[in-house]
Amino acid sequence: MELDIRYANHPDDTKYYTTEELREHFLIEDVFVEDEISLTYSHQDRIIAGGVMPVNKELQLEGSKDLGVDFFLQGRELGAINIGGDGVIVLDGKEYEIKSRDGLYVGRGTKEVIFKSADPKNPAKFYVNSASAHKEYPTVQIEFDKANPVKLGEAETMNVRTIYQYVHPAVCESCQLSMGMTVLEPQSAWNTMPSHTHERRMEVYFYFDMGENDKVFHMMGQPNETRHIVMSNEQAVISPSWSLHSGVGTKNYTFIWGMCGENKEFTDMDHIPMNDLK
Ligand SMILES: O=C[C@H](O)[C@@H](O)CC(=O)C(=O)O
Numbered sequence: 666m667e668l669d670i671r672y673a674n675h676p677d678d679t680k681y682y683t684t685e686e687l688r689e690h691f692l693i694e695d696v697f698v699e700d701e702i703s704l705t706y707s708h709q710d711r712i713i714a715g716g717v718m719p720v721n722k723e724l725q726l727e728g729s730k731d732l733g734v735d736f737f738l739q740g741r742e743l744g745a746i747n748i749g750g751d752g753v754i755v756l757d758g759k760e761y762e763i764k765s766r767d768g769l770y771v772g773r774g775t776k777e778v779i780f781k782s783a784d785p786k787n788p789a790k791f792y793v794n795s796a797s798a799h800k801e802y803p804t805v806q807i808e809f810d811k812a813n814p815v816k817l818g819e820a821e822t823m824n825v826r827t828i829y830q831y832v833h834p835a836v837c838e839s840c841q842l843s844m845g846m847t848v849l850e851p852q853s854a855w856n857t858m859p860s861h862t863h864e865r866r867m868e869v870y871f872y873f874d875m876g877e878n879d880k881v882f883h884m885m886g887q888p889n890e891t892r893h894i895v896m897s898n899e900q901a902v903i904s905p906s907w908s909l910h911s912g913v914g915t916k917n918y919t920f921i922w923g924m925c926g927e928n929k930e931f932t933d934m935d936h937i938p939m940n941d942l943k
């Protein structure tokens with residue numbers, strides 16, 4: 666299980682990146698690879714983000730030299746949301762049925778983490794985020810209807826959407842990790858605009874439910890120095906703590922967001938006045 670390592674970036678350097686360099690540092694291109702665990706390790710708050718797609722075999726998380734531990738969750742916690750067909754996650758021998766759009770919070774200390782699909786013809790796709798953790802919190806199964814829904818946006822501003830909070834204090838405990846899924850209504854294209862930063866936390870966005878020719882223009886950078894990355898279906902993007910993170914799609918889409926850092930206050934955002942954007 667190899668990790669794709671990404672080092673952290675300073676905003677003064679990042680503003681000189683070419684399109685290719687921006688993509689190399691921040692875009693996670695192949696999140697789901699059949700019968701593989703495909704994970705990216707970012708030095709931004711040491712988040713791990715990626716996909717687990719078991720088709721014809723079971724897949725198990727392993728420790729590695731990069732993590733310096735014997736097993737993956739020795740010093741970490743993990744959140745998973747299944748965006749594919751029905752699947753199962755086995756934690757130290759205990760099976761958790763994770764249907765499509767269901768989630769699971771896995772506490773630090775869990776030794777054996779195995780992912781399986783119920784049907785190889787319609788494989789599960791587990792999108793995962795993991796943060797370092799100082800304490801063991803109980804594992805919690807978070808079915809879609811247990812996630813905390815927050816409706817936001819207006820048709821006039823093309824951003825009617827529901828934010829489903831999965832790993833959130835209203836649903837389960839965690840050390841640093843927050844995670845959820847935002848679903849845009851048809852004819853809505855923008856997420857989080859007016860945009861925001863939160864220097865207290867970094868964030869990763871994973872865009873999906875998009876057609877082959879649909880794109881999301883994901884905005885990043887400091888508010889007075891914005892850049893964009895063109896995203897395709899089932900791709901993720903790393904947002905450093907100093908960067909805004911907001912996207913507009915050629916069609917409505919869904920995305921999973923995950924954060925870690927100093928706090929878990931979802932509403933602790935620094936909103937950017939529209940006239941400050943450059
Ligand atoms: O810090 C919070 C995150 O950027 C997202 O949850 C925002 C989001 O899903 C949205 O407004 O559509």
Ligand SMILES: [Zn+2]
Binds near residue numbers: 862
């Ligand atoms: Zn945010």
